[in-house]
Amino acid sequence: MASDSQTDDYQELCQSFRWRLPEHFNIAEDVCGRWAGDRSRFALYYEDARGFTSAHSFWDIQSEANRLSNVLAALATVRGDRVAVILPQRPEAAIALVAILQMGAIAVPLAHRLGPDALAHRLSDVAAHLAIVDETALPTLAQVRHRLPALRHVIAVGAAIGKAVKPWGEVVEHASPRYMPVITAAGDPALILYSGASSGRAQGVVMAQRTLLGNLDAYVSAHASFPQPGDLFWSAVDWARSGGLWQGLLATWHFGRPLLAYNGPFDAGKAFALLQRYAVQNCLLEPPALQMMQQTLPEPRATCDLELRTLASSGPPLPEPIRRWSQEKLGVTISQPWCRTGTSGILGHCAARWPSSPGSLGRPYPGHRVAIVDRQGMVLRPGEVGELAANRQCNGEDDPALLLGFWQSPAETTARLVGDGWVLTGDLATVDAKGDFWHRGRTGDA
DSSP states (O other), X not given: OOOHHHHHHHHHHHHHOOOOOOSBOOHHHHHTGGGTTOTTOEEEEEEETTOOEEEEEHHHHHHHHHHXXXXXXXXXXXXXXXXXXXXXXXXXXXXXXXXXXXXXXXXXXXXXXXXXXXXXXXXXXXTOSEEEEXXXXXXXXXXXXXXXXXXXXXXXXXXXXXXXXXXXXXXXXXXXXXXXXXXXXXXXXXXXXXXXXXXXXXXXXXXXXXXXXXXXHHHHHHTTSSOOTTOOEEEOSOTTSHHHIIIIXXXXXXXXXXXXXXESOXXXXXXXXXXXXXXXXXXXXXXXXXXXXXXXXXXXHHHOOOOOOEEEEOSSOOOHHHHHHIIIIIOOOEEOOOOOTTSTTSEEOBTTTBOOOTTSOBEEXXXXXXXXXXXXXXXXXXXXXXXXXXXXXXXXXEOTXXXXXXXXXXXXXXXXXXXXXXXXXXXXXXXXXTSOEEEEXXXXXX
């Protein structure tokens, strides 16, 4: 339980916090361009399921991204165009995001194992004119390409080969490694993310360039004042998902620190091997992955030489046995930043600054105004079940972490906005007298 002084400090921190957002901001420049001048600064260590490994500096990533930006421009990609990235964790996925974002185009990262209907819906919904895929997604894309009249170009990565596709290696080989990034406003659209199940007609959520800035406090809090000397991050969460991006790849690179990418199915034994081999100090895993690791290796420190400093978990609240196992057997306390698409990074845990009750969602991070409201946007009292909501403004400033809206769905955007600027998350919750939020399930229309 937090002491009175800690509670007072937390309240003062929230009341005094100001965003002071820049007028212009571009994610690609922030996470890669400004670090690329130092050729010795590593950005990415990569391993795949076959055991292939590689290492990439920020200069490497930026040079390849510049080549790809020039290729995309030659293929008539202009500001505001939607470019789909249908790749697992691999260097080309990160390179593609940097290339697209520095052009002022809109990146649409998609899970690489979507079924045909789900993939066709998402690509048709955003009218993507170009897609970047590898061998895992290309066969599915080939099945539905006739249903996608807007899709004019496909760039194939790795072992992907087929008709009417352009091999990545061939198209970037002779492209210039120099590119002048466009200037984007902090509020310009940057990404369209899809939440929900891997099938069905999910809705695209439009996120701004400034969304990264709105998630940084959650990342720093979850990872105990990241970055610290020796910090190296790994997450098994897909880069097509909110947690994998805002609380993983992009947040880590904002600080110019390296991360590990692993391209392969999740396996608990492999996860421990990666943590040990790369001396991973910071990790984000979902509850099912942690449960598999607990069952596979109940006493991890008996056989593994781990350097783990922080462990965060996205998704539903953790079962208490997993939380205890992490503390007692891994030696780290698990933090849980909120990672919902459209409202990521608004609340969570920070043991050093505001200890929260185990099993709770934690408390709002400074700069975010969070409450439990009814369907009319009226704030409910502690203990009453309602919908978790974040306000578009906090301390008189726009909250940069929140979605801009739903892609080409103004009606749905309006429906999610109630009362005095409250954005509904689709999650039922309560708040207790101490200020801790507790998850109570999903709404029927979420």
